[in-house]
Amino acid sequence: MVPSAQAACSRKAVISRAAVTEKPVTTNGTTARAKPGVPEGTPIVTPQNLPSRPRRNRRSETFRSGIRENWLSPAHFILPIFVHEGSSNEPIASMPGINRLAYGKNVVDHVAEARSLGVNQVVIFPKTPDHLKTPSAQEAFNPNGLSQRTIRLLKDAFPDVEIYTDVALDPYNSDGHDGIVRDDGVILNDETVEYLCRQAVSQAEAGADCVSPSDMMDGRVGAIRRALDREGHTHVSIMSYTAKYASAFYGPFRDALASAPKAGQAHRRIPPNKKEYQMDPANYREALREAAADEAEGADIMMVKPGMPYLDVVRSLRDNTSLPISVYHVSGEYAMLKAAAERGWLNEKDAALEALMCFRRAGADLILTYYSVEAAKWLAGEK
Ligand code: PBG
Numbered sequence: 001m002v003p004s005a006q007a008a009c010s011r012k013a014v015i016s017r018a019a020v021t022e023k024p025v026t027t028n029g030t031t032a033r034a035k036p037g038v039p040e041g042t043p044i045v046t047p048q049n050l051p052s053r054p055r056r057n058r059r060s061e062t063f064r065s066g067i068r069e070n071w072l073s074p075a076h077f078i079l080p081i082f083v084h085e086g087s088s089n090e091p092i093a094s095m096p097g098i099n100r101l102a103y104g105k106n107v108v109d110h111v112a113e114a115r116s117l118g119v120n121q122v123v124i125f126p127k128t129p130d131h132l133k134t135p136s137a138q139e140a141f142n143p144n145g146l147s148q149r150t151i152r153l154l155k156d157a158f159p160d161v162e163i164y165t166d167v168a169l170d171p172y173n174s175d176g177h178d179g180i181v182r183d184d185g186v187i188l189n190d191e192t193v194e195y196l197c198r199q200a201v202s203q204a205e206a207g208a209d210c211v212s213p214s215d216m217m218d219g220r221v222g223a224i225r226r227a228l229d230r231e232g233h234t235h236v237s238i239m240s241y242t243a244k245y246a247s248a249f250y251g252p253f254r255d256a257l258a259s260a261p262k263a264g265q266a267h268r269r270i271p272p273n274k275k276e277y278q279m280d281p282a283n284y285r286e287a288l289r290e291a292a293a294d295e296a297e298g299a300d301i302m303m304v305k306p307g308m309p310y311l312d313v314v315r316s317l318r319d320n321t322s323l324p325i326s327v328y329h330v331s332g333e334y335a336m337l338k339a340a341a342e343r344g345w346l347n348e349k350d351a352a353l354e355a356l357m358c359f360r361r362a363g364a365d366l367i368l369t370y371y372s373v374e375a376a377k378w379l380a381g382e383k
Pocket of ligand 1: 250
């Protein structure tokens with residue numbers, strides 16, 4: 001029987017203060033290690049009779065690191081990069097420390113720095129010039145589009161870097177949606193999927209290792225798989241944004257690419273948000289339905305997005321599939337940490353590394369994070 005803490009505390013204090021601090025002499029005459037002192041006023045109690053004391057296993061960093069259940073390495077990170085056609089890097093106001101990189105040397109230099117820190121995976125997001133955006137978003141599969149050129153540039157410079165792409169129409173769509181918008185406001189599904197397939201094939205042809213549909217149209221994973229295979233890209237993987245929620249945490253990303261849904265016009269209704277295709281943040285079970293479909297359609301990796309508010313979904317997918325799981329630590333989550341750190345309200349390094357570790361604990365293998373480079377530096381410094 002374990003006596004309750006209350007019973008232990010209410011017991012009469014029988015040991016004098018002197019008895020606690022005096023140096024006991026052992027049977028062979030040597031002096032035992034002196035008992036450390038305690039602050040004046042510390043109560044004197046009989047030890048609780050506890051068979052199990054979890055704190056014993058947290059006693060020292062040496063031991064804690066020996067039994068730690070999860071770990072973080074730059075090998076887990078996928079670095080998102082924003083690319084634009086300008087001649088110099090442009091800071092993104094709502095994402096301190098992150099730039100739209102100028103296509104060319106600046107992109108190569110940034111990835112070279114990431115690689116030197118052990119970050120060997122990148123995902124490319126192009127900022128399409130406004131004059132190339134149209135309501136049918138056909139720039140998405142231009143073989144010489146900014147995305148396709150950036151893939152080629154990086155693959156030529158670093159053949160061993162794993163290059164992920166984004167498959168969705170929003171950066172190329174003058175309406176700002178991931179799919180084609182019909183005049184009455186309906187986001188067309190199957191027509192959009194046709195263009196997503198062309199986009200994915202053009203990215204594979206440019207050298208992408210893994211295409212990542214982020215659009216949430218129905219049936220896109222299977223259709224993209226068939227299109228890739230038909231064109232001889234059986235080795236190119238698909239990381240599906242399986243459970244992508246209609247989240248307010250994407251705000252800074254849409255600033256970065258100027259890709260938010262545009263206002264409607266008199267003759268065309270444009271939905272003001274993405275709730276007709278991205279998932280409802282209130283829903284959990286629906287993620288399992290999406291996961292079952294993606295697995296059956298041939299996804300290689302399943303993603304949950306955003307990250308921190310959706311760890312239950314990460315865990316759920318982890319427990320319900322044998323595919324690798326990725327999580328997207330999105331722009332708004334990054335912005336929150338940066339803003340609090342700038343004000344001195346959080347220790348940035350500790351808070352950011354904790355967030356990343358918690359993704360691993362929840363069951364993510366891979367983490368897409370704007371902290372990739374900084375976190376890799378912190379991890380290198382810790383060794
Ligand atoms: C585009 C896409 C978005 C993000 C990744 N791919 C924005 C959106 O769906 O509106 C968000 C990433 C982030 O916020 O960091 N389909």
